[in-house]
Amino acid sequence: QMQLQQWGTGLLRPSETLSLTCAVHGGSFSGHYWSWIRQSPGKGLEWIGEVTESGSTNYNPSLKSRVAISVDTSKNEFSLKLNSVTAADRAMYYCARVGGWEFDFWGQGTLVTVSS
Amino acid sequence: EIVLTQSPDNLSLSPGERATLSCRATRTINSAHLAWYQQKPGQAPRLLIYGASSRATGIPDRFSGSGYGTEFTLTISRLEPEDFAVYYCQQYGNSPRYSFGQGTKLEIK
Numbered sequence: 001q002m003q004l005q006q007w008g009t010g011l012l013r014p015s016e017t018l019s020l021t022c023a024v025h026g027g028s029f030s031g032h033y034w035s036w037i038r039q040s041p042g043k044g045l046e047w048i049g050e051v052t053e054s055g056s057t058n059y060n061p062s063l064k065s066r067v068a069i070s071v072d073t074s075k076n077e078f079s080l081k082l083n084s085v086t087a088a089d090r091a092m093y094y095c096a097r098v099g100g101w102e103f104d105f106w107g108q109g110t111l112v113t114v115s116s
Numbered sequence: 117e118i119v120l121t122q123s124p125d126n127l128s129l130s131p132g133e134r135a136t137l138s139c140r141a142t143r144t145i146n147s148a149h150l151a152w153y154q155q156k157p158g159q160a161p162r163l164l165i166y167g168a169s170s171r172a173t174g175i176p177d178r179f180s181g182s183g184y185g186t187e188f189t190l191t192i193s194r195l196e197p198e199d200f201a202v203y204y205c206q207q208y209g210n211s212p213r214y215s216f217g218q219g220t221k222l223e224i225k
Contacts, residue, residue: 035214045161045204045216060212094160101208102151104172106160 002027006107018082022095033098040091120217128225135192139205149208
């Protein structure tokens with residue numbers, strides 16, 4: 001059974017860079033897109049972006065200028081960096097696998113808080 | 117950008133009743149690109165339905181999805197106590213590539 005395990009810094013100051021990593025266990029890393037999604041009370045569920053095993057990426061235009069998603073196929077991991085964070089970036093962040101056109105496996109979530 | 121609007125925002129029903137949740141899109145969606153999720157407090161969303169009407173692995177058959185074009189429906193035929201949660205629809209499209217509805221909270225009456 002596929003499992004996604006994620007980790008990263010939960011407390012940031014304004015202008016810092018958010019950094020999260022997601023490890024994929026128990027399934028094939030190849031042949032899928034791997035996404036980051038966030039959830040906040042104000043904006044609901046918001047797709048951030050995705051990466052393939054080859055490193056090809058797609059980003060949400062609303063975040064594109066601040067986001068980078070990368071992949072490490074040797075470890076079956078992918079990572080999210082979001083720079084210049086503000087209070088508006090406070091959310092639960094999830095990693096997820098793209099099945100066909102939907103998200104079929106999810107990480108457990110990481111709560112990110114931004115406070116000075 | 118395609119916007120998904122779910123209705124109602126809140127739905128109060130009793131166990132054993134039938135639940136009908138709606139998801140309306142601002143433009144036509146390929147049915148293959150519409151999914152539904154269930155989320156319980158403190159948990160990540162769980163995929164229920166993909167391709168508008170196909171149940172994901174392990175999902176009970178009391179959950180069904182239907183619809184096409186701009187109108188989609190998630191039906192729970194007979195509510196079990198564990199079905200009370202928040203439900204989201206999601207579409208695959210262009211710019212952004214994926215988007216979600218605002219959710220319907222299904223509460224015990």
